[in-house]
Amino acid sequence: MxxxxxxxxxxxxxxxxxxxxxxxxxxxxxxxxxxxxxxxxxxxxxxxxxxxxxxxxxxxxxxxxxxxxxxxxxxxxxxxxxxxxxxxxxxxxxxxxxxxxxxxxxxxxxxxxxxxxxxxxxxxxxTRRTTLEFGLNGVPMHLRPQGFFQTNTEIAAALYRQARQWINDANPASVWDLYCGVGGFALHCAEGDRRVQGIETSTESVAAANLAAEELGQENTTFTAMDATEFALAAEQAPDAVVLNPPRRGISAELAQWLNASSVQHLVYSSCNTNSLARDLERLDGFSAKQARVMDMFPQTNHYEVIVRLERIAS
Structure with a gap:
């Protein structure tokens, strides 16, 4: 300012x-x-x-x-x-x-x-150069003006490592990264033949994410500019796992309802607002929280990031 x-x-x-x-x-x-x-x-x-x-x-x-x-x-x-x-x-x-x-x-x-x-x-x-290049955990990433990127790069790298570990442990064949920004979680979770789809409303972020996926040769990783709830409700088939990284307001009630009714087995939820996170965890009553980590995204403030691993409750 x-x-x-x-x-x-x-x-x-x-x-x-x-x-x-x-x-x-x-x-x-x-x-x-x-x-x-x-x-x-x-x-x-x-x-x-x-x-x-x-x-x-x-x-x-x-x-x-x-x-x-x-x-x-x-x-x-x-x-x-x-x-x-x-x-x-x-x-x-x-x-x-x-x-x-x-x-x-x-x-x-x-x-x-x-x-x-x-x-x-x-x-x-x-400038002629239109993207700022990053390299987090060996994964090249790009940021365009008006694209979203985490404030604290070191903590962002730790978040991506944690999500990648949990996703790889679950070993899903397909993953959605909803509210994906420039694709940090999606790019880190792409392994082998795994199909990864990133969804983000910002066209600038999607362009940067697709550029990174192309550089990495991740042919099974794609990004689309669309509202996360609209995308999920219109999808013909659900993935095995979903990564959620919404803005402070959290996810919509419609998306939570869709997730509960879907065949999704694994969720990773990264939140910068514990109030909306607590509300959403209550809404996601088809899942059970198994692990969580708190990360100091904004040192010397009362803001922090929480990442949670959830699994489908067996019926």
């Missing part, structure tokens, strides 16, 4: 009152990202960008979203209220790229509304 003034911008987060908290000395934020803060500040000042004030609902620059890859490259997404600063940002790209690591991606997003979201629908990628 960018706040403060053009001459003295705050780069960090907002407190409960909507005022900026600078993260330049934050021990949780990766040093490689904090090293970019002076670069961001420099361009805010040189291009005379006006930070957005949440309490006043005025200003132009709302966010600068930084994503660090394990390769050292970064994705920088400037989120603007209007296109007032767009031309200046576009024209300054050569100078900006000189100060970024190699293979970085830069884009501009437009969020005209005043609401508690990080990005708007329109995004313009300024």
């Amino acid at each position: 960018i706040s403060g003034t053009t001459d003295n911008p705050t780069i960090g987060i907002l407190d409960a009152d909507g005022h900026g908290v600078d993260l330049r000395n934050c021990g949780v934020c990766a040093p490689e990202l904090r090293a970019l803060f002076p670069v961001i500040e420099r361009f805010i000042k040189e291009l005379k960008m006006i930070p957005y004030s949440v309490p006043k609902r005025k200003g132009e620059l709302k966010h600068v979203i930084l994503t660090l890859s394990d390769t050292g490259a970064v994705m920088v997404r400037w989120v603007l209220r209007t296109k007032k600063h767009f031309v200046a940002l576009r024209d300054s790209l050569p100078q900006f790229l000189e100060l970024l690591p190699r293979y970085s991606v830069v884009s501009v997003n437009f969020l005209p509304e005043h609401k508690a979201v990080l990005e708007g629908e329109e995004e313009i990628i300024l």
Whole structure:
């Protein structure tokens, strides 16, 4: 979040009152990202960008979203209220790229509304490179602007390893990865002739996931842009196992009902909200939770990830 003034911008987060908290000395934020803060500040000042004030609902620059890859490259997404600063940002790209690591991606997003979201629908990628490449657990992955990726890469890698272990132990012939994002769980669970299908509403995420599957030569792994509940209800045949990684609201009652009535034998549910997880586990009364792990996705906060293994209750 960018706040403060053009001459003295705050780069960090907002407190409960909507005022900026600078993260330049934050021990949780990766040093490689904090090293970019002076670069961001420099361009805010040189291009005379006006930070957005949440309490006043005025200003132009709302966010600068930084994503660090394990390769050292970064994705920088400037989120603007209007296109007032767009031309200046576009024209300054050569100078900006000189100060970024190699293979970085830069884009501009437009969020005209005043609401508690990080990005708007329109995004313009300024660099020739359109995806940020990752390598988690030896699995190449891609992130496009507006694609979802876990906040903490190290914990994301641990989540994927855990899901892969549980899926491989069950050894299903077919797996669905619902709410798959850029395909992390699906790509990790693809083994041998196993058929893996990823479902995600974001077309950007699906494009990145299909690219990774192609690079891996995973011919039996495919990704489709579609609502998870609609996909399940329209399917002619259920898989042997399903991985669920929904947003904070959890899964729909319709999807839980479908899963209970289906022939699915194994579930892996990864959740960032224990309240919706508890509700969904009650709804999934055709299954029994066998194992669970808690992972500290957001250090020094009360947010964490829980991954649960469930099995069909024998009738």
